[in-house]
Amino acid sequence: MPDRLLSLLGRLDAATGVSGDEAAVADVIADELSGHHDTHASDPLGNHFFTRTGNDGAPTVMLCAHMDELGFIVQHVEDEGFVRIAPVGYHDDRMVIDQDLRIHGRQGPVDGVTGAKPAHVLPPEEAKKAIPLEEMFIDVGTTSRAETEELGVRVGDLVTFARPAGVLNGTRVFTGKAVDDRSGCAVMIEVMRRLGSDIAATVCATAAVQEELGIRGAGPAALRVQPDVALAIDVTLCGDTPGVELSRLPIKLGAGPAIKYFDWAPAAGIGTAVPRRLTDRLERVAEAAGIPYQREVLLGGATDAYGIQLSGTGVLTGCISIPSRYIHSAVGCVHLDDVDKAADLIVAFIADISANGLPE
Numbered sequence: 179m180p181d182r183l184l185s186l187l188g189r190l191d192a193a194t195g196v197s198g199d200e201a202a203v204a205d206v207i208a209d210e211l212s213g214h215h216d217t218h219a220s221d222p223l224g225n226h227f228f229t230r231t232g233n234d235g236a237p238t239v240m241l242c243a244h245m246d247e248l249g250f251i252v253q254h255v256e257d258e259g260f261v262r263i264a265p266v267g268y269h270d271d272r273m274v275i276d277q278d279l280r281i282h283g284r285q286g287p288v289d290g291v292t293g294a295k296p297a298h299v300l301p302p303e304e305a306k307k308a309i310p311l312e313e314m315f316i317d318v319g320t321t322s323r324a325e326t327e328e329l330g331v332r333v334g335d336l337v338t339f340a341r342p343a344g345v346l347n348g349t350r351v352f353t354g355k356a357v358d359d360r361s362g363c364a365v366m367i368e369v370m371r372r373l374g375s376d377i378a379a380t381v382c383a384t385a386a387v388q389e390e391l392g393i394r395g396a397g398p399a400a401l402r403v404q405p406d407v408a409l410a411i412d413v414t415l416c417g418d419t420p421g422v423e424l425s426r427l428p429i430k431l432g433a434g435p436a437i438k439y440f441d442w443a444p445a446a447g448i449g450t451a452v453p454r455r456l457t458d459r460l461e462r463v464a465e466a467a468g469i470p471y472q473r474e475v476l477l478g479g480a481t482d483a484y485g486i487q488l489s490g491t492g493v494l495t496g497c498i499s500i501p502s503r504y505i506h507s508a509v510g511c512v513h514l515d516d517v518d519k520a521a522d523l524i525v526a527f528i529a530d531i532s533a534n535g536l537p538e
């Protein structure tokens with residue numbers, strides 16, 4: 179299992195899917211899910227739906243993982259050939275400098291670096307501050323706009339971090355440029371592969387778009403699926419690294435998937451309060467199956483659960499989270515055991531819904 183998970187995560191992480199252009203990720207998911215669904219459809223936004231049709235009258239369970247990753251978009255090419263970029267999604271400026279970036283141009287990938295003024299010449303007050311993204315540029319090695327354009331770079335091209343994924347030193351810790359939320363995509367794929375033939379429920383694995391731009395894809399997707407119960411699958415923050423208060427982020431890498439109780443991003447006014455009848459059922463299922471789990475209360479973030487929960491006349495929606503270190507950076511980390519157990523938990527939940535009906 180670890181090897182299969184590892185190659186699945188690696189393949190998903192390597193795919194390019196900056197918010198708004200997730201088609202390459204959808205292709206990988208479709209390939210990996212081949213033979214594990216009855217129908218495959220997509221909608222005008224680019225959401226993809228892989229449905230396993232259950233018995234007549236059986237409940238519909240929607241799973242949702244977002245395909246998009248944080249990235250950038252080319253905004254301007256300078257006379258000297260440097261490429262100016264705008265953020266696609268919420269970046270921490272400190273994480274973007276001194277990185278390898280890849281511009282996905284019309285002639286293929288164009289690699290560059292984000293450099294900064296050398297420390298030797300930095301005024302002391304500037305040295306204390308993060309370099310704002312508006313001041314950054316990508317150096318692709320050229321000396322003129324014409325030369326950069328000859329490489330196939332033009333305004334509107336999407337840009338990703340250029341960092342190969344893999345496990346750290348033979349451990350179970352996987353690091354990649356897009357573990358948010360390709361690790362959720364991996365869980366969703368594993369769930370569809372692991373579901374037994376005796377499952378009565380209809381299960382719709384939804385690969386959603388544009389989560390990082392403010393949860394834009396999941397709501398319309400849910401309106402199409404009209405599920406009886408839904409689970410978003412996304413990463414959540416860990417508080418188990420030096421300097422972070424565990425009391426503020428009480429989730430640990432490798433300690434099992436997290437069952438979300440509550441999240442809230444006050445600045446955006448979005449979040450999800452998961453109904454207790456759903457968290458109770460998830461916990462009961464985890465305990466019966468001997469699956470380790472953590473309880474998640476998160477301030478400062480939200481997931482596709484927000485969009486699903488408020489779609490149509492409202493949907494019973496929860497979220498299974500994969501603990502992740504260094505979220506919203508090029509070096510996100512997840513634990514293979516958490517990914518594996520998240521899939522087990524969701525499979526057990528669907529089996530329980532099939533056998534015992536919806537949480538009441």
Ligand SMILES: [Zn+2]
Pocket residue numbers: 244358359389412413
């Ligand atoms: Zn995410």
